[in-house]
Amino acid sequence: PSYIEKSCNLKQAINDVVLSKSFDNGMICASEQAAIIDKEIFDDAVAEFKSLGVYFVNDEEKAKLEKFMFGVTAYSDDCNNGRLNPKCPGMSPAWFAKNAGFEVPEDTNIICAFCKEVGPKEPLTREKLSPVLAILKAESTQDGIDKAEQMVEFNGRGHSAAIHCNDKAIVEQYALRLKACRILHNMPSSQGGIGGIYNYIQPSFTLGCGSYGGNSVSANVTYHNLLNIKRLADRRNNLQWFRVPPKIFFEPYSIRYLAELKELSKIFIVSDRMMYKLGYVDRVMEVLKKRRNEVEIEIFIDVEPDPSVQTVQKGLAVMNTFGPDNIIAIGGGSAMDAAKIMWLLYENPDADFFNMKQKFIDLRKRAFKFPTMGKKARLICIPTTSGTGSEVTPFAVISDKETGKKYPLADYSLTPSVAIVDPTFTMSLPKRAIADTGLDVLVHAVEAYVSVMANEYTDGLAREAVRLVFENLVKSYNGDLVAREKMHNAATIAGMAFASAFLGVNHSMAHKVGAAFHLPHGRCVAVLLPHVIRYNGTKPKKLAMWPKYNVYVADVRYQQLAQMVGLKADTPAEGVEVFAKACEGLMKQTETITGFKQSGIEEQAWMDKVKEMALLAFE
Numbered sequence: 001p002s003y004i005e006k007s008c009n010l011k012q013a014i015n016d017v018v019l020s021k022s023f024d025n026g027m028i029c030a031s032e033q034a035a036i037i038d039k040e041i042f043d044d045a046v047a048e049f050k051s052l053g054v055y056f057v058n059d060e061e062k063a064k065l066e067k068f069m070f071g072v073t074a075y076s077d078d079c080n081n082g083r084l085n086p087k088c089p090g091m092s093p094a095w096f097a098k099n100a101g102f103e104v105p106e107d108t109n110i111i112c113a114f115c116k117e118v119g120p121k122e123p124l125t126r127e128k129l130s131p132v133l134a135i136l137k138a139e140s141t142q143d144g145i146d147k148a149e150q151m152v153e154f155n156g157r158g159h160s161a162a163i164h165c166n167d168k169a170i171v172e173q174y175a176l177r178l179k180a181c182r183i184l185h186n187m188p189s190s191q192g193g194i195g196g197i198y199n200y201i202q203p204s205f206t207l208g209c210g211s212y213g214g215n216s217v218s219a220n221v222t223y224h225n226l227l228n229i230k231r232l233a234d235r236r237n238n239l240q241w242f243r244v245p246p247k248i249f250f251e252p253y254s255i256r257y258l259a260e261l262k263e264l265s266k267i268f269i270v271s272d273r274m275m276y277k278l279g280y281v282d283r284v285m286e287v288l289k290k291r292r293n294e295v296e297i298e299i300f301i302d303v304e305p306d307p308s309v310q311t312v313q314k315g316l317a318v319m320n321t322f323g324p325d326n327i328i329a330i331g332g333g334s335a336m337d338a339a340k341i342m343w344l345l346y347e348n349p350d351a352d353f354f355n356m357k358q359k360f361i362d363l364r365k366r367a368f369k370f371p372t373m374g375k376k377a378r379l380i381c382i383p384t385t386s387g388t389g390s391e392v393t394p395f396a397v398i399s400d401k402e403t404g405k406k407y408p409l410a411d412y413s414l415t416p417s418v419a420i421v422d423p424t425f426t427m428s429l430p431k432r433a434i435a436d437t438g439l440d441v442l443v444h445a446v447e448a449y450v451s452v453m454a455n456e457y458t459d460g461l462a463r464e465a466v467r468l469v470f471e472n473l474v475k476s477y478n479g480d481l482v483a484r485e486k487m488h489n490a491a492t493i494a495g496m497a498f499a500s501a502f503l504g505v506n507h508s509m510a511h512k513v514g515a516a517f518h519l520p521h522g523r524c525v526a527v528l529l530p531h532v533i534r535y536n537g538t539k540p541k542k543l544a545m546w547p548k549y550n551v552y553v554a555d556v557r558y559q560q561l562a563q564m565v566g567l568k569a570d571t572p573a574e575g576v577e578v579f580a581k582a583c584e585g586l587m588k589q590t591e592t593i594t595g596f597k598q599s600g601i602e603e604q605a606w607m608d609k610v611k612e613m614a615l616l617a618f619e
Contacts, residue, residue, distance in 0.1 A: 001151035002189055003144050003174065004045060005165035006038040012186070013164035014048040017133070020162075020188030022109040026131040027090040030160040030182070030193025030207060034118070034125055034134035036147045042137050053109040055093065056135075061102045062113045062124070065132065068100040070123040074115075082123040089129035096132060118150035127155040145174055152178050158209025158218065162189040181210045181218040195220050237548045242457040242500045243412045244392050245381075250421040250489060255283065255382065257420060258328075259290045268324035268377075269299040270315060270339040275331045276301045280384055280425060284330055298322040303331065306515070307338035309353070309400045309407075316342050328380045329416075332437075333388030333521075336381050340396040340414050343379045347371065353398070357407045370411035378417035384425040386476075386488040387437025387522055389444055389495020391419035397511075406515065415499070421492045423485035431477055434484070435590035436522030438473040441465060441491045442583065443525040447504045448497035450536060450557045452549035458501040463564060465494035470565045470582070474589045505617070506532040512613040517601055526592050530580040533558055537576030 002020075004013050021031055037045045050056065057065060066073045070082035088096070093108040104111065110131040115122040117136075124134045138144030152161055161180040165171050175183040184192035187199065195201030202222045210218030217225065249257045258264075267288060271281050281299060288295050300315040319327070319342055327346075329339035344351055348371040355368040373379075381391035390396070394412045399405070429437075445465035448458055468490035475483035509532075510524035536554045543552065559575025567582060569575030587594055596606065 001148040001156075002032040002035050002162040002164065003138070003148045004035055004037045004041070005141065005144060005163065005167065005170055006040045007166040007170070008041075008164035008186070009166070010041055010044060011048060014045060014052065016162075016164065016186075016188040018049065018052045018054060018109050020190040020192075021133050022131055023188070023190045025090045025092055026110070027129055028190040028194065028205075029127075029129070030184075031129075031190040032133060032162060033127055033155065034115070034136055034147075034151055035112075036136045036138050036144050036151075038138045038141070038144060046135075049112060053105075053107055054112050055097075055104045055108045055110075056112045056114070057102070061097075061100070064100040064102060065096065065111070065113065066123045068096070069128065069130075069132070070126065072123055074122050074124075079123060080120045082120060082126065084126065084128065091130060093131050096130065118147055118154055125151065125154065141170055145170075145177055148174065149178055152180050156180070156213075158211070158213030158215065159207065160184060160189055160193045162187070162192065179212045181208060181212065235547060238546075240453070240455055240457075240500065240548075241412065242455075243394070243415055244496050244499060245416045245419045247417070248392065248419045248421065248492070250423075250492070252422065252424050252485065254420055254422045255287055255424075258284065258287045258380075261326075261380075261418070264288075264291070264295065264326050265293060266296045266322065266324045267298070267326050267328055268319050268322055269297065269301075269328045269330060270303060270342060271299070271301050271330040271335050272303045273301050275335070275384060278428070280330055283425075284328060284382065296322075298324070303335045303338045305334050306397075306399055307334050307341075309398055310402075312338055312341045312345070312398060316345050319346050324377050326378050326380060328382065330382045330384060332383065332385040333390045336383070336388065336390040336416075337396040337398065339379060339381070340390075340416070341398050341409070343373065343377060344371075344414065347373060347376045353407045353409075356409050356411070370413040373413045374417060380418040380420065381416040382420045382422065382425070383488070383491065385429065385433060385437045386423075386426055386484075386491040387440040389441070389491050389498065391416055391421065392492055392495040393499040395499075406511075408511075419492065421488060423488040426484055426488050427481055429484075431591075434477050434487075435473075435592050436520045436526070437491070438469060438476065438487055438522075438590070439526035439529070439587065439592060440522035441487065441494050442469045442473070442586070443506055443510075443529050444494035444498050444503065445469065445490075446529070446533070446561065446583075447506055448494065448501040449561060450554045451498075451501040451504060452544040452546040454501045454557075455548065458497040461493050461497035462501065463561070465490045465497060466561055467564060468493070470586070473586060477590045504532070504536070508617045509613070512616045513596070516609050516613055517596070517599070517605075519596075519599055523592060523599070526583075526587055527594060527596055530584050530594075533576060533580040533583065537572070537580075 063073045069085050072079045072082040093111050094106050097104040110133055112133045112135050113124050115134045115136050118125045157179055158181050160182040161178045162184040163174045182193050192198045196203035202220045204220035204222050206221040208217035208219050209215045327343050329336045383391045394415045396409045398407045445462045449462035468486050472483035472486040476487045506528050514521050514524045537558050555572035555576050558579045559569045559572045562569040562575040562579035567578045569578050
């Protein structure tokens with residue numbers, strides 16, 4: 001299409017259209033198939049066309065022309081079946097008139113026909129590859145752009161569209177609306193599309209239409225596309241990034257740091273009702289009130305286990321009204337995950353969960369870029385259980401109650417600003433919570449150590465976390481408060497390891513089992529751990545893809561962990577088995593179930609869901 005808008009240089013615009021449409025008798029695929037003219041300049045445009053040797057057909061001649069060119073006439077019952085006569089492309093105006101059954105002057109440049117609309121009901125708005133041009137009137141700028149868009153969609157997606165206009169805003173609107181790869185401004189469409197004369201487009205007679213038109217290229221095809229370019233690619237390890245919160249405070253009563261933290265005046269506390277009842281929120285508020293500056297505090301304690309989008313939106317509304325400069329999350333993984341998402345949406349209201357949850361191979365090379373955080377507030381995380389490690393990780397999981405979908409989000413921008421690892425919050429934990437969260441720590445560390453993305457920076461952390469769990473979990477479970485402190489540290493250390501090395505199939509499966517049967521996460525990962533160790537510890541049928549993971553070593557790594565905790569493991573195979581049994585031993589000593597049947601799941605209920613869980617775990 002060529003839209004002739006009322007602000008244009010009319011004489012130049014009509015000259016360009018006639019020049020373009022008469023060039024090579026309209027054979028150029030970029031030539032105008034219709035001129036769409038604003039009503040304010042319509043009559044003047046028609047007069048200008050006529051002054052340049054353009055012939056306008058009457059109604060009878062139009063019907064004859066349609067019948068000859070397409071075998072149908074406008075608004076006839078069979079007009080949808082119109083097909084261009086293969087004899088037509090590239091012939092002269094006089095030839096068309098003679099074969100259609102009427103006469104035009106021999107010096108006619110092009111033939112024009114008035115049309116009422118774009119589409120199959122008006123056959124002459126189809127692609128014609130001839131010096132025949134449809135003329136349409138635009139009742140407004142919007143109508144003109146709409147008709148041009150219809151022309152592109154009708155017979156020319158991805159190709160070319162011209163506009164004659166001196167209003168920059170309208171030109172930009174036109175260019176954004178139309179799905180054409182060449183938007184030709186104030187120039188003949190044929191010569192403009194070919195390129196090199198009226199613009200700096202690379203000259204070519206083969207014009208790509210991009211994905212709009214089902215092509216692999218959208219530019220003009222030139223010699224560049226004919227060159228065979230060889231690329232020698234040397235193997236390189238991907239750049240990896242070890243990132244944890246800039247400040248991590250630990251040791252008993254390290255919560256007192258909140259009294260000294262700079263730039264803290266409006267605090268939004270995110271927690272759950274249990275933490276509030278236990279007095280943990282009050283403990284934090286007492287420290288905040290000891291600050292030298294006066295602080296404002298708002299609390300949100302409606303976070304539930306497996307936090308939902310709906311809960312996050314509820315908290316976000318309060319947060320937006322309050323306008324904090326610091327967000328403090330107190331609790332387990334649910335409170336910290338909810339706070340991360342509230343923080344994200346507080347600073348970036350237009351963030352899209354669908355884009356953020358997309359899969360990736362390398363976190364730093366994902367197609368979607370998370371926004372930079374910290375522009376409006378810091379996130380301070382205070383874990384009250386020794387398990388998730390969320391206080392130091394770039395991960396958060398949010399669920400949508402309405403759709404049943406989970407959104408696992410991962411990006412280093414979600415890493416908290418400050419972590420306060422104060423073991424005094426865990427001293428009154430019930431035994432069952434100690435066991436479940438402690439076994440979760442073990443799985444975090446083990447999976448990080450055997451991960452294909454494990455590296456020198458995470459290995460030491462993972463090994464230390466495994467050692468701390470084997471030495472202290474049972475003691476902590478039986479009431480040893482020193483061991484309880486060490487388990488709290490182990491949780492954060494394991495979190496730092498898997499924040500960069502990531503987790504594996506154990507956690508992927510456990511998330512789905514827990515969601516399907518409403519089981520505690522730590523219990524799910526623990527039940528699966530020995531089976532995953534034995535599975536990962538056998539030679540794989542399919543090898544893992546990661547440049548630094550150049551050979552399979554999972555069995556050797558399990559052997560190393562077994563030896564580290566004092567087990568006899570002379571071979572990798574022996575190491576795999578004894579380490580799996582050692583993990584089962586920890587489960588028995590903490591009175592943890594070793595199979596899902598023990599949790600009350602019926603076999604048929606399991607079989608009904610297992611295929612779906614496996615498919616979801618692959619995500």
